[in-house]
Amino acid sequence: MNVNDALVRHTLVRHSMLRLLISLACLCSASALWSQPADTDNALTRRDGELFFQRYQDMLSARSADQLSAMIAEDAPLRIALQQPGDEPAQTFTLTRARFVQLRRTLWHFATDIRQRLESPRYTPQADGSLKLTFTETERHTLFNRDSGQRNVTTLTLARRDGEVVVVDLFNDTTLW
Amino acid sequence: MTRTTLFALTLLLGLATSNAAATPGSVPRTVCVFSLVGVHGEPYDTLRDFALTSQSWGVPLTLQPITNERIAAEDLQARQCDAALLTGMRARQFNAFTGSVDAIGGLQDYDGLEMLLAALARPELAERMRQGPYEIAGLMPLGAAYIFLNDRRINNVSKIAGKRLAVLEHDPAQQMMALRIGAQPVPSDISNFANRFNNGAVDVIAAPATAYMPLELYRGVGATGAVVDLPVAQLSLQLVLRHDRFPPDYGQKARAHFLAQFPRAMRLVHAAESEMLFFLPPPDADRSAYDQLLDDARIALTEAGLYDPLMMRLMKRVRCTRQPDRPECTDERE
Incomplete structure (x- = not known):
């Protein structure tokens, strides 16, 4: 193969790659369009968020693991950033829905004198029709004869699935003591 | 019926009876069952169920619960028991192959474990189940x-x-x-x-x-x-036999039996795992x-x-x- 052949081949390859990139860019734009709600009536409102928050508080009062599980989409990524002692950075854990619910359920099982406080809910509608809900949750309890508890700064992304408003993403900034 | 015929029949019956007594499977065999909680708990229950199946194969079993695993293993070696139910780690001394199922970092999920146990229950691997006088006649998952x-x-x-x-x-x-x-x-x-x-x-x-x-x-x-x-690691309980005390096909049949118990064992494992706090x-x-x-x-x-x-x-x-x-x-x- 001479230099010219090589150059021609190189140009052809470049053109092919360009076409590929353009196609990919189109696909990406299209998928971005697909991720928008097809029906704007499905977009969650602040009122949807308030109702969800009320359900969440009811679930906590009832300490119902089944209700908590039903409020979370099975495939939702659930991340906990656990604050560490001293200057250490927080450690992030990704949990399945079952393990996340287990964390709450087993605490309710072993702990006594449980007191919960939810505060500062904020509702932020997102461009894709979901709704971001942020709040702070403080739980104090007695665990194995020790006063302990947790504080979670929780950020939930809510969306409608099969007609129900559920958590599709969760991030907890958690301090345990 | 003449007296001679009666005598012949009696002799035949007597021979048949003495032959049955000589069959290794017809005399009860003793199984030392290591169980921290004695006759309570799932391992012992599983063995009790297995004893019924074994009886139907013509091999009655007498189960003897032992709370100290070392003693259960020593009793097997000393022929105080014909078989023993031991953890995989303890059973490694009787069979290094199956005793390595409990290896550190061996398998990280239960579907993989079921795949492995199914392979181990296949007749093609029967030879590996025997080492010296001992044979592994079944593995049960204890959970990770x-x-x-x-x-x-x-x-x-x-x-x-x-x-x-x-x-x-x-x-x-x-x-x-x-x-x-x-x-x-x-x-x-x-x-x-x-x-x-x-x-x-x-x-x-x-x-x-x-x-x-x-x-x-x-x-x-x-x-x-x-x-x-x-x-x-994937922990297991393993039934170790002195194979000369059991019929030749006993081990293979027992391995198939214990493999079929896998879902039952896993239900208990999953239930136990769902109870742990700060998991x-x-x-x-x-x-x-x-x-x-x-x-x-x-x-x-x-x-x-x-x-x-x-x-x-x-x-x-x-x-x-x-x-x-x-x-x-x-x-x-x-």
Whole structure:
């Protein structure tokens, strides 16, 4: 193969790659369009968020693991950033829905004198029709004869699935003591 | 009927009776069943059910619960029992191949374990089930061993260095593992490791979830500890026979029986795992480091002669069938 052949081949390859990139860019734009709600009536409102928050508080009062599980989409990524002692950075854990619910359920099982406080809910509608809900949750309890508890700064992304408003993403900034 | 015919019949009947008595399977065989909680608990129940099946095969069993595993193994060696139900780690002395199912970092999920146990129950591997006078006649999952910590500040492997780690004194693999990670091994046995953890005499233990409630391990974890949701090893119970005391096809039939009990055992394991408090996976950033640590430890322990190389290759095949993108699937280390 001479230099010219090589150059021609190189140009052809470049053109092919360009076409590929353009196609990919189109696909990406299209998928971005697909991720928008097809029906704007499905977009969650602040009122949807308030109702969800009320359900969440009811679930906590009832300490119902089944209700908590039903409020979370099975495939939702659930991340906990656990604050560490001293200057250490927080450690992030990704949990399945079952393990996340287990964390709450087993605490309710072993702990006594449980007191919960939810505060500062904020509702932020997102461009894709979901709704971001942020709040702070403080739980104090007695665990194995020790006063302990947790504080979670929780950020939930809510969306409608099969007609129900559920958590599709969760991030907890958690301090345990 | 003439007197001669009657005599002949009596003689034949007598011969038939004495032949039945001589059949190895027709006399009750004694099984020493290691069970920390005696006749209570699932292992003993499973063996009780198995005894009924065995009876239908013409081999009645007498079950003898023993709460000290070392004694159960010694009684088998001393012919005080014809068979014994032991943990895989203890059974390793009778069969290195199946005793390596409990290898550190061997299998990380239960689907993989079922795949392995199904392979082990196949007649093609029957020869591997026998070593000397002993035969493994069934494996039952006890669930994965997890790391229990009394302090969540031990939040990565390097922080285990210097901590007191209970190791089973009859399992050199655990002692070597403890030394590899810089922990201080505290020789223990199944009957005292939980108490040591619960009263703070050791900081770290490895145990299956099925021990969590019965041994009250939540007391050791307390309000400040955690259980790491990463299977360190797949623990098993294994039925070890003295094969000359059983009919020739007994072991194979028993292995098929115990394989069919897998779903029953797993229901209990899953239920036990769902009861554990502070059951957290390794931090996202450290996950691959944990996997690497377990892989390196297993390979080192195999090179040290503690695990059977063929079983290690079988388990690698299972891991790579389930997760072909694992880095080890393109190397030849095992």
